[in-house]
Amino acid sequence: MDYIKNAVKLRRELHQIPELGWGEFCTTAKILETIEPLGWKTFVGVEQIGLDAVMGRPEDFVEKSKKRALEEGVDPTLIERMHGYTGTIAELDTGRPGPVTALRFDIDCVGVEETDLKDHLPNKENFRSRHAGVMHSCGHDGHTAVGLTMAQWIVDHKDQLCGRIKLIFQPAEEGVRGGAAQAASGLLDDVNYLLGAHLAMMCPTGEVCVYPEGVLCTTKLDVRFKGRPAHPTMSPHLGRNALACACTCVSELLGMARHGKGLGCINVGMMQAGEGRNVIPVHAQVQLEVRGETAEINDFMVDQANRIVKGTALAYDVDYEVEKVGEAGELNNDPELASLVTEVAGSLPSCERVVQHKKLGCSEDFTMLATRVKAAGGKSEFFVVGADRTAAHHQREFDFDEKGLETAFGIFKGCVLKLNGI
Ligand SMILES: [Zn+2]
Structure with missing residues (x-):
C-alpha cells in the first residue's frame, strides 16, 4: 500500500x-x-x-x-x-x-x-x-x-x-x-x-x-454577572447594575499586575450587557483569556482574574459566575x-x-x-x-x-x- x-x-x-x-x-x-x-x-x-x-x-x-x-x-x-x-x-x-x-x-x-x-x-x-x-x-x-x-x-x-x-x-x-x-x-x-x-x-x-x-499556558474564562432591574429615575436605588459592574471589571482585568518571572498576557475579547435604554441593566457577560509562559505565571493571572470578578461583583452587589471553558498547560x-x-x-x-x-x-x-x-x-x-x-x-x-x-x-x-x- x-x-x-x-x-x-x-x-x-x-x-x-x-x-x-x-x-x-x-x-x-x-x-x-x-x-x-x-x-x-x-x-x-x-x-x-x-x-x-x-x-x-x-x-x-x-x-x-x-x-x-x-x-x-x-x-x-x-x-x-x-x-x-x-x-x-x-x-x-x-x-x-x-x-x-x-x-x-x-x-x-x-x-x-x-x-x-x-x-x-x-x-x-x-x-x-x-x-x-x-x-x-x-x-x-x-x-x-x-x-x-x-x-x-x-x-x-x-x-x-x-x-x-x-x-x-x-x-x-x-x-x-x-x-x-x-x-x-x-x-x-x-x-x-x-x-x-x-x-x-x-x-x-x-x-x-x-x-x-513559546507554547503558552492558558485559561479561558466566561464570566456572567446578574443584577436586578429597576426604573432608572423612579427607583434606581432598587436596581443592581450588571453593565456598570462589567465595565469596571474589564478595566481592572486589563490592568492587573504582571508576573516578574516572565510573559503573562490577558485579553478580554467580548463583553455584552444590558436589555434596553430605560432599565437598569440586569445581565452582562465577559469572555476573557489569560496566558503565561509557565503554569506559575498563568495561575497567578487566573487567581487575579477570579479575585477581580468577585471584588467588582461585591462592589456592585450583583451575582456572578465564572466558567472555565478552555485550558492548556506547559x-x-x-x-x-x-x-x-x-x-x-x-x-x-x-x-x-x-x-x-x-x-x-x-x-x-x-x-x-x-x-x-x-x-x-x-x-x-x-x-x-x-x-x-x-x-x-x-x-x-x-x-x-x-x-x-x-x-x-x-x-x-x-x-x-x-x-x-x-
Ligand atoms: Zn492547530
Missing part, C-alpha cells in the same frame, strides 16, 4: 467535512469507519471522556452538529454510540509484552469561510469545504489523515511490534477544550510514551522542530523522546533539517494529555513538522504543503518501530 498517497487522499476527504470542536460527528464517524474494520478496539462517546473535565461545549451547538451529520447520511448507529461526545481513543494489542505508546491527532476545524481564490489548492483540485462558514485552516485535517494512515500501517506491521499502541483522535483542540476531557477519561494512565505533532506553524517544508518554544518535552524524534526525522529523505528550538507563540492542549501521562510516570514529546503555508493559520487562504504529511507519517512510523519494535 502507498501510505503517503493514502494520507493525501484522506486529508482531502477530511478537508471537505470540517467541523468545529465538540461537533465533529462526521469526522468521528469517518475515523470509526476507517479503523474499526482494521481491528482496532475503540472507545467512543462517554467511554473516552471524563465528564467533569468537559469545557466549552454548548449543548445546542452539539445538537445542531449531530443533526447535520445525520442529514449528510452518517450512519445513525455510529451517532448513537457517540452519546453526543465526539472523538475516539483506539487501542491495538500486539499480544506481546512491551510498552504502551500513544499517538495524538486533533480533528477539529476553525470558524472561517474558505477562500474562493482560484489558485487555492482545495479549489483547484476540487476538495474545498462543503460546510459553510467553517474550514480546516489549521491543518488538523492533515493530522487526522496521518493518524488514520498510522492505523493502517500499524495493523499491516503488527507482526514486527510488541506492547500496545493507542491512537487518540482528540476533539475540540481549538479553544483548548477537548484535551483535558480525554485526559480525565483515565485511558492514558497506562501510557509510557505519548507523541503528538503539528503541521506547518513557523516551519517550512523539510524542517522539523523537536522543542517548540509543554515539557522529554529529552529521551526528543532525541528519538531528532534521530528518526534526520533519517527521512523528506526531512532536510532538524532544528531543536523554535518559537511558536501559541497554546496547545496536547499539554493536558501530556501532563496526565507524566503524572502516571510516562513521557511525552510534541514536535512540529514543517510544511510551506499559503497563509497564516486560521486565515481563509490557509493551505499547507502536503509533503509535510510524508514527514509526519515517517516520524510517527519510525518512532513506533523504535519504541515498540521487536
Whole structure:
C-alpha cells in the first residue's frame, strides 16, 4: 500500500467535512469507519471522556452538529454510540509484552469561510469545504489523515511490534477544550510514551522542530454577572447594575499586575450587557483569556482574574459566575523522546533539517494529555513538522504543503518501530 498517497487522499476527504470542536460527528464517524474494520478496539462517546473535565461545549451547538451529520447520511448507529461526545481513543494489542505508546491527532476545524481564490489548492483540485462558514485552516485535517494512515500501517506491521499502541483522535483542540476531557477519561494512565505533532506553524517544508518554544499556558474564562432591574429615575436605588459592574471589571482585568518571572498576557475579547435604554441593566457577560509562559505565571493571572470578578461583583452587589471553558498547560518535552524524534526525522529523505528550538507563540492542549501521562510516570514529546503555508493559520487562504504529511507519517512510523519494535 502507498501510505503517503493514502494520507493525501484522506486529508482531502477530511478537508471537505470540517467541523468545529465538540461537533465533529462526521469526522468521528469517518475515523470509526476507517479503523474499526482494521481491528482496532475503540472507545467512543462517554467511554473516552471524563465528564467533569468537559469545557466549552454548548449543548445546542452539539445538537445542531449531530443533526447535520445525520442529514449528510452518517450512519445513525455510529451517532448513537457517540452519546453526543465526539472523538475516539483506539487501542491495538500486539499480544506481546512491551510498552504502551500513544499517538495524538486533533480533528477539529476553525470558524472561517474558505477562500474562493482560484489558485487555492482545495479549489483547484476540487476538495474545498462543503460546510459553510467553517474550514480546516489549521491543518488538523492533515493530522487526522496521518493518524488514520498510522492505523493502517500499524495493523499491516503488527507482526514486527510488541506492547500496545493507542491512537487518540482528540476533539475540540481549538479553544483548548477537548484535551483535558480525554485526559480525565483515565485511558492514558497506562501510557509510557505519548507523541503528538503539528503541521506547518513557523516551519517550512523539510524542517522539523523537536522543542517548540513559546507554547503558552492558558485559561479561558466566561464570566456572567446578574443584577436586578429597576426604573432608572423612579427607583434606581432598587436596581443592581450588571453593565456598570462589567465595565469596571474589564478595566481592572486589563490592568492587573504582571508576573516578574516572565510573559503573562490577558485579553478580554467580548463583553455584552444590558436589555434596553430605560432599565437598569440586569445581565452582562465577559469572555476573557489569560496566558503565561509557565503554569506559575498563568495561575497567578487566573487567581487575579477570579479575585477581580468577585471584588467588582461585591462592589456592585450583583451575582456572578465564572466558567472555565478552555485550558492548556506547559509543554515539557522529554529529552529521551526528543532525541528519538531528532534521530528518526534526520533519517527521512523528506526531512532536510532538524532544528531543536523554535518559537511558536501559541497554546496547545496536547499539554493536558501530556501532563496526565507524566503524572502516571510516562513521557511525552510534541514536535512540529514543517510544511510551506499559503497563509497564516486560521486565515481563509490557509493551505499547507502536503509533503509535510510524508514527514509526519515517517516520524510517527519510525518512532513506533523504535519504541515498540521487536
Ligand atoms: Zn492547530
